[in-house]
Amino acid sequence: MKTQDYISREEAYLAYNYHPLPVVLNKAEGVWVWDVEGNKYLDFLSAYSAVSAGHVNPRLKKALVDQLETLDVPSRAFYTDKLGLFAEKLCKVTGMDKMLPMNTGAEAVETAIKAARRWGYMHKNIAKDQAKILVSSGNFHGRTTTIVGFSSDKEYKENFGPFDGGFIETPYGDIAAFEKLAADPNVCAYITEPMQGEAGIIIPPKGWLTGIQKICRKYNVLFICDEIQSGMGRTGKDFAFQHEIDKPDGLILGKALGGGIYPVSAFLARSDVMEVFNPGSHGSTFGGNPLAAAIGIEALDIMKDEKLTERSAEHGAYIMDELAKIDTALITEIRGAGLWIGIDIDPKIASARAVCEELKLRGLLCKETHETVVRLAPPLTISKDDIDWALGHIREVITLMEQKAAA
Ligand SMILES: *Cc1c(COP(=O)(O)O)cnc(C)c1O
Numbered sequence: 001m002k003t004q005d006y007i008s009r010e011e012a013y014l015a016y017n018y019h020p021l022p023v024v025l026n027k028a029e030g031v032w033v034w035d036v037e038g039n040k041y042l043d044f045l046s047a048y049s050a051v052s053a054g055h056v057n058p059r060l061k062k063a064l065v066d067q068l069e070t071l072d073v074p075s076r077a078f079y080t081d082k083l084g085l086f087a088e089k090l091c092k093v094t095g096m097d098k099m100l101p102m103n104t105g106a107e108a109v110e111t112a113i114k115a116a117r118r119w120g121y122m123h124k125n126i127a128k129d130q131a132k133i134l135v136s137s138g139n140f141h142g143r144t145t146t147i148v149g150f151s152s153d154k155e156y157k158e159n160f161g162p163f164d165g166g167f168i169e170t171p172y173g174d175i176a177a178f179e180k181l182a183a184d185p186n187v188c189a190y191i192t193e194p195m196q197g198e199a200g201i202i203i204p205p206k207g208w209l210t211g212i213q214k215i216c217r218k219y220n221v222l223f224i225c226d227e228i229q230s231g232m233g234r235t236g237k238d239f240a241f242q243h244e245i246d247k248p249d250g251l252i253l254g255k256a257l258g259g260g261i262y263p264v265s266a267f268l269a270r271s272d273v274m275e276v277f278n279p280g281s282h283g284s285t286f287g288g289n290p291l292a293a294a295i296g297i298e299a300l301d302i303m304k305d306e307k308l309t310e311r312s313a314e315h316g317a318y319i320m321d322e323l324a325k326i327d328t329a330l331i332t333e334i335r336g337a338g339l340w341i342g343i344d345i346d347p348k349i350a351s352a353r354a355v356c357e358e359l360k361l362r363g364l365l366c367k368e369t370h371e372t373v374v375r376l377a378p379p380l381t382i383s384k385d386d387i388d389w390a391l392g393h394i395r396e397v398i399t400l401m402e403q404k405a406a407a
Helices: 003-013 058-068 083-094 105-123 145-149 175-182 208-218 290-305 308-325 352-361 384-406
Strands: 025-029 032-035 040-043 098-102 132-136 167-170 187-192 222-226 250-253 265-269 331-336 341-345 367-369 373-376
Touching: 040 384, 058 290, 083 098, 083 250, 083 265, 083 290, 098 105, 105 132, 105 145, 105 187, 105 222, 105 250, 105 265, 132 175, 167 175, 175 187, 175 208, 187 208, 187 250, 208 222, 290 308, 308 331, 308 341, 308 384, 352 367, 352 373, 352 384
Parallel strands: 132 167, 132 187, 187 222, 222 250
Antiparallel strands: 025 032, 032 040, 098 265, 250 265, 331 341, 341 373, 367 373
16 A cells, blocks of 8 residues: 555545644654655654654663553552552652643643642632633643633634633733732632643743742642643753742643653642542543553653753754754744744745645654644654754755745
């Protein structure tokens, strides 16, 4: 079968909820992936930052296989030998007191919402069913009906209502606007990405995290960071909140926590927040199973041993510098932190999609976010040589796009 045959089969039998680049992959190793025709590509998306430790990382593979040969999934009706260690490691590296394991990111966000509301009723004496949660403009927290209900993106929510309410949007990065809303005594929490991924790699102004935390403390509002995409070294710190604050009150992790090979997510929090849960109040059949725990432990160890965070900071700064040197009207802005970079493309010259399609022809896989942003998020294991190779192709495509627009 050829590329088009695989694509046709997917189109025949799959819901059309994704618009993939026309490449059919069947192999991966490290920062490279291969298509069914034998072409090799550098992966500059890393499964939306899940594959931070590189594809088929040998240590993750071993952790998975070893675990699979001993104990698979007994459910949390019983204790197991790995989950406590995973939780201990995760609490130590994040500074949180306790964790609750789930599988996908959206489930961990749902867990945070439940925790925040219960905490509001139990600790802030909010009247029954009156709890409000503040969320950011441009937020992305996943795809459940509750979560898309407070998305600012029409595409994510259209015709999926009715939505249950209880969420108030505050402009991202704006401390003054936030304070007005946080003063409402029915507000129990603010859930936000410390840096926004799907919105197009949006980095808030300096001092914003510190300012938000101060206001949250003043009004007894929980400050909960969704670091499903920004965590695990992606932004050049182990967790993005560490760019400014010691720790938030709650933290949501996913994606790279499972090494990109298995869905592992978690909600972490201070003890008084986590203690709102009691047996029966929340759960997950697969959450925290031994495979997930073994992989999570290994993903955390790899982040430390292979200095993924330091590599992210160093290589990210290098790419930003190199991109800034390019003299072009095609790029209107470059934003980023660590190996998490958004390039704004002038829509009058080209679409971000067209740029990604040209890069793909040269062996570089990137994905556009919205119509105008090209996101660069390679595995954090990437070498400088591979980065230079990618930068060469990026420069080439920029020139080509300008020539096309001029013609
Ligand atoms: C990807 C993502 C999610 C959702 O995670 P899923 O595993 O796809 O459910 C939530 N929040 C952020 C910030 C994300 O990037």
